[in-house]
Amino acid sequence: MAKINLHYGDIKESYLFSEIAKRVNEYKENHPDADIIRMGIGDVTQPLVESVVDGLVSASKEMGKKETFHGYGPEQGYSFLKEKIVQYYQSEFGVELDPAEVFISDGAKSDIANVTDLFSNENVVCVPDPVYPVYLDTNLMLGRKVVYLQGNESNGFLPLPTPETEGDIFYLCSPNNPTGATYSREQLRVCVNFALERDAVILFDAAYERFVSEDLPRSIFEIEGAKKCAIEFCSLSKTAGFTGTRCGYTIVPLELVRQGMSLNKMWLRRQTTKFNGVSYIVQRGAERVFCEKGLSEISAVLAVYQENARIIANTLRELGIWFSGGVNSPYIWLKCPNGMTSWEFFDFLLDKARVVGTPGSGFGECGEGYFRLTAFSTKDNTVEAMRRIKTIL
Amino acid sequence: MAKINLHYGDIKESYLFSEIAKRVNEYKENHPDADIIRMGIGDVTQPLVESVVDGLVSASKEMGKKETFHGYGPEQGYSFLKEKIVQYYQSEFGVELDPAEVFISDGAKSDIANVTDLFSNENVVCVPDPVYPVYLDTNLMLGRKVVYLQGNESNGFLPLPTPETEGDIFYLCSPNNPTGATYSREQLRVCVNFALERDAVILFDAAYERFVSEDLPRSIFEIEGAKKCAIEFCSLSKTAGFTGTRCGYTIVPLELVRQGMSLNKMWLRRQTTKFNGVSYIVQRGAERVFCEKGLSEISAVLAVYQENARIIANTLRELGIWFSGGVNSPYIWLKCPNGMTSWEFFDFLLDKARVVGTPGSGFGECGEGYFRLTAFSTKDNTVEAMRRIKTIL
Numbered sequence: 136m137a138k139i140n141l142h143y144g145d146i147k148e149s150y151l152f153s154e155i156a157k158r159v160n161e162y163k164e165n166h167p168d169a170d171i172i173r174m175g176i177g178d179v180t181q182p183l184v185e186s187v188v189d190g191l192v193s194a195s196k197e198m199g200k201k202e203t204f205h206g207y208g209p210e211q212g213y214s215f216l217k218e219k220i221v222q223y224y225q226s227e228f229g230v231e232l233d234p235a236e237v238f239i240s241d242g243a244k245s246d247i248a249n250v251t252d253l254f255s256n257e258n259v260v261c262v263p264d265p266v267y268p269v270y271l272d273t274n275l276m277l278g279r280k281v282v283y284l285q286g287n288e289s290n291g292f293l294p295l296p297t298p299e300t301e302g303d304i305f306y307l308c309s310p311n312n313p314t315g316a317t318y319s320r321e322q323l324r325v326c327v328n329f330a331l332e333r334d335a336v337i338l339f340d341a342a343y344e345r346f347v348s349e350d351l352p353r354s355i356f357e358i359e360g361a362k363k364c365a366i367e368f369c370s371l372s373k374t375a376g377f378t379g380t381r382c383g384y385t386i387v388p389l390e391l392v393r394q395g396m397s398l399n400k401m402w403l404r405r406q407t408t409k410f411n412g413v414s415y416i417v418q419r420g421a422e423r424v425f426c427e428k429g430l431s432e433i434s435a436v437l438a439v440y441q442e443n444a445r446i447i448a449n450t451l452r453e454l455g456i457w458f459s460g461g462v463n464s465p466y467i468w469l470k471c472p473n474g475m476t477s478w479e480f481f482d483f484l485l486d487k488a489r490v491v492g493t494p495g496s497g498f499g500e501c502g503e504g505y506f507r508l509t510a511f512s513t514k515d516n517t518v519e520a521m522r523r524i525k526t527i528l
Numbered sequence: 529m530a531k532i533n534l535h536y537g538d539i540k541e542s543y544l545f546s547e548i549a550k551r552v553n554e555y556k557e558n559h560p561d562a563d564i565i566r567m568g569i570g571d572v573t574q575p576l577v578e579s580v581v582d583g584l585v586s587a588s589k590e591m592g593k594k595e596t597f598h599g600y601g602p603e604q605g606y607s608f609l610k611e612k613i614v615q616y617y618q619s620e621f622g623v624e625l626d627p628a629e630v631f632i633s634d635g636a637k638s639d640i641a642n643v644t645d646l647f648s649n650e651n652v653v654c655v656p657d658p659v660y661p662v663y664l665d666t667n668l669m670l671g672r673k674v675v676y677l678q679g680n681e682s683n684g685f686l687p688l689p690t691p692e693t694e695g696d697i698f699y700l701c702s703p704n705n706p707t708g709a710t711y712s713r714e715q716l717r718v719c720v721n722f723a724l725e726r727d728a729v730i731l732f733d734a735a736y737e738r739f740v741s742e743d744l745p746r747s748i749f750e751i752e753g754a755k756k757c758a759i760e761f762c763s764l765s766k767t768a769g770f771t772g773t774r775c776g777y778t779i780v781p782l783e784l785v786r787q788g789m790s791l792n793k794m795w796l797r798r799q800t801t802k803f804n805g806v807s808y809i810v811q812r813g814a815e816r817v818f819c820e821k822g823l824s825e826i827s828a829v830l831a832v833y834q835e836n837a838r839i840i841a842n843t844l845r846e847l848g849i850w851f852s853g854g855v856n857s858p859y860i861w862l863k864c865p866n867g868m869t870s871w872e873f874f875d876f877l878l879d880k881a882r883v884v885g886t887p888g889s890g891f892g893e894c895g896e897g898y899f900r901l902t903a904f905s906t907k908d909n910t911v912e913a914m915r916r917i918k919t920i921l
Contacts (some may be wrong), residue, residue, distance in 0.1 A: 136726060136728065136786075137697050137785065137788050138648040138662065138786075139789050140647055141789075146801075150801065180599070181594070182593055187586055187592075190591065191584075191591070196585065199577075201573075201574070202845055204573075204769075204772075234554070241634060248800065253532060255532060255534065258531050273801060276645070297652070333529060335529070335530050376597075379805075380808065381806065381807040393531070394532050396532050401883075403538050404536060406667060408543065408662060409632070409662075409666060411771075413634075413772040414634075414807060415772040416773065475561075
């Protein structure tokens, strides 16, 4: 008899964003004319920049000609793109990488989820709370023990491990999703030293690195020793609007060894066995992100979102509502007013202002009583949403 | 301390095709002028058809305009493509599917590998020998017990389970990679009934279904009862030259339930948690495959490969060499002449004819002494390779 993975029973059946979609659809059915502004799911609204579209179109045409057709590519990604990422790390973060440390992915989510393959189920996994639900769910699906680093207003939702912290594998997300809080160099140094001392591994999610505008680390590898204890995941989803185009990259350092095995070699083996690489067309589009013209075009798009974040932050400041994020991040994490729970505030905001946000409790128990708004809407919608919020609070 | 998945030590470090690439590169270094013909890896050589390129180009352009930009799509794939696949199953196989049973993937390899997530490590896994190495490797990586259904000349490399066969999860590949052998309806009925009797699950790899030219089943769901015991994986890689474009689909029937859990719901949960869908652009390209024009264009491309297969088969027949496949499959599986082992014949063929094939032993112990040639080369190269082979055998 085929025995299923019963750990699937340990996770909630409905994924956070499906529940939001359901409530919004119900609201729309009852209020068909409601002019709803969506600041819930972290999806971008600006189109791909010109350079990227040019890259995609010309690669699509190449695929139609025998002389320039591309069949199977290297599972770990084409050199033309890996080299660009090596240069990006060098020029943006001062981090030197070997191209063999760079793996092209179809997005950070897949790799963050699939990296669990490399580790034994005996590990204790430590995740910040609140945080992106994928870290928790993918480990619960494997029956792994999960402990939490608790975020709260006093630590600015930037929890750090202490000597009492249990854990062999640590997830960190900075700038954080959902809180927008960003670790300082000194704080990341604490995490890296902690991991080095106990031979732990840090899984570092840098999906929002390009939103960092202050002097804060954007890659874990800016911290000395991190190559001996960390894997970094990055994505073009928010950097360049690739949420529907699908491309990211994962850095697995050659120096990262546990129990005598190179995690870089293990990941290469995982990817060559269980993956067939990202579409050639998409990789050619992604390559253009890292060209001079592409980088300047994506900065212009990011400026739109950054201004939205400022508009939201200013409104909350005016209203005297506690919040984090909004400066180095497209996310604003706020305390629900009048002691409302996260879902109470969700319903209140939807009903009174026709604005959709994300209940903080969906990101972990410590998120209860908090709420996430995203800066990914258009400027007009952001301004209008803030106007409505001011009238009801 | 982070504990790694030590089962990675149980698999050979080098993937079959990497070893072939290594030997070919060494040969090229020593014979820089050698005019090598590659009939080893199953990669296509014909470009994408016009309809598909049109779909890719126009979707790429859509992504550059705010009004037609697409962000996150449904993880399980867009309806426009799922509906086309439902129609394809209806018109080609007479199989009725619910769109909720269709999941768009970035290729059959990923889904065949990732479906292991749904099952407990306590299962005994049964794989045919010889077969596509991914079935074996992905299960060894999880430390699962693997048993074999032995293929040989007397069963035409179409092994069937018997009452003594151990196993909870069965992999089947028909038309088979590497042997090209294709199960009959009666044979698949034996497999389905066997699986139903013991509540096993069949993982059916139909990647080569479109090469079937005789009256043989192309989908496991043509067999009564299969929806209660099988998952089917399909790919556009060989059907439409998508090896570098990356798109496939997986059918998980709503009726497939084990231990009270719906495998369809489990897979949906797996995909929504660990995957973010296939690129919108690629899905728009894939959609065109299933339009009338696209289907006729891909048939013309397949005819090229089918003729190559006939040319190879005729040559082997002339030489009196035993082989299977070549009729309903792009693969020809031959017995190495003069009692050579698979790798001996590989070296012999490379050295004497500058033709690269795939050693049968790379597909399992029962493949020792056999060899795979593919029909994916150009017609000119296929003719020339056969001419050379005739002069040395």
